[in-house]
Amino acid sequence: MAGEGEKKAVLEMVQADGADEGCVTFVLHDEDHTLGNSLRYMIMKNADVEFCGYTITHPSESKINFRIQTRGGIPAAEPLRRGLNELSDVCQHVLNTFQRPLSFSL
């Protein structure tokens, strides 16, 4: 899942044996509260998600453990993908709203 040995891992999935696909811990490398907290907010706004949280396991390592538990057997990668898309759309809308008044005043 993490790729060849020489390539640095970006995203890993850790699943407990026997648990269904709905309870997964994702390990996001080279990330901190910046993406962790904002992504957690977007995923929590999803009604299918029963639990969502993230931890920085040790401050010297720049990676976060991001846990998602879904309701109704939905695979956990789905709210993750949807949260990332929604966060990206929010940023795009913020960017458009920010640049609009500035283009008028030029």
Place this chain on the structure above:
Amino acid sequence: RPLGKMAARMENVEEIRNRVILGEFGVTNVHTTDFPGNYPGYDDTWNVEKFQKNFRIDVVHLDENSMEFDMVGIDAAIANAFRRILLAEVPTMATEKVFIYSNTSIVQDEVLAHRLGLIPIKADPRLFEYRNTGKEEGSEIDTIQLQLKIKCSRNPRASKDSSDPRELYLNHMVYSKDIKWVPIGNQADVFADCCIGPVHDDILIAQLRPGQELDIVMHCVKGIGKDHAKFSPVATASYRLLPEITLLEVVEGEKAERLKQCFSRGVIDLEDINGTKVAKVVNSRLDTCSREVLRHSDLKNVVKLGRVRDHFIFTVESTGILPPDVLVTEAIKVLVAKCQRFLNELDSTAME
């Protein structure tokens, strides 16, 4: 704290959802609680239309070095992400390698190199690339070369009994204006119109006396604030929540005068109604929320202090490398790139 009293009273619910309360002994209601399922009767699922309808940005002040703008209708998690990115993840160019050919000043080599690294360099980082790790030699696409060559000498025209160093010596103060850009490769053509060099001319780097000299070459590379604070493009970037002051009863006369003194100037004004002065909240945005009013036993039950949880007043001060509105734009793009990176990773592993 007795939770039973606070829970789910109709008048309270709106306040719990939208306001941070500043109490006498602490700040309450801080965290976002409007997630689906927390409040019966409210649909808190993410709704793009509702967000886009409520969201607005008002630019209050903008000049070449700083800007103040309001971001309304967004959550603290995302506003904080923008603040963190402005401080640590928007790239700039700064001096990384300092080649000291001659330093006979009293400033140590490493102290001098440290100071040179902190000088902001006016070069648009979007026109450069990151230097690949392990690559020792810089090329024209990832390096800016600067030179500082200065020698202090005695001023032959100084009067014999002067004791002012400005008269006695030439070049005894080394300023950032003495740093010259040395174009490499095709940089002279590409950057012909924009002068690359330190943002400010008057940063004092070192002091010299006659006979001392500096002969230094610097290589500037692209980096981010997370790696070293010299790469941070902002002097600072911060936000505060919009304060909200509500008067729970009518306050008149001398009490109103004392109430006015408890807040920052311009927040509370005294209106003349039928001969008596009555206090009125005019502009709560100016308040610094010192909670001074809660220190007076007869005034503390008259006001309710709070902050609006989704109204952020951002202040961005640039170091001069990029204008502040460009910095905010770049910060938002960095967050989009972060999301994209994980979306691509999810897509590539899904196809395996």
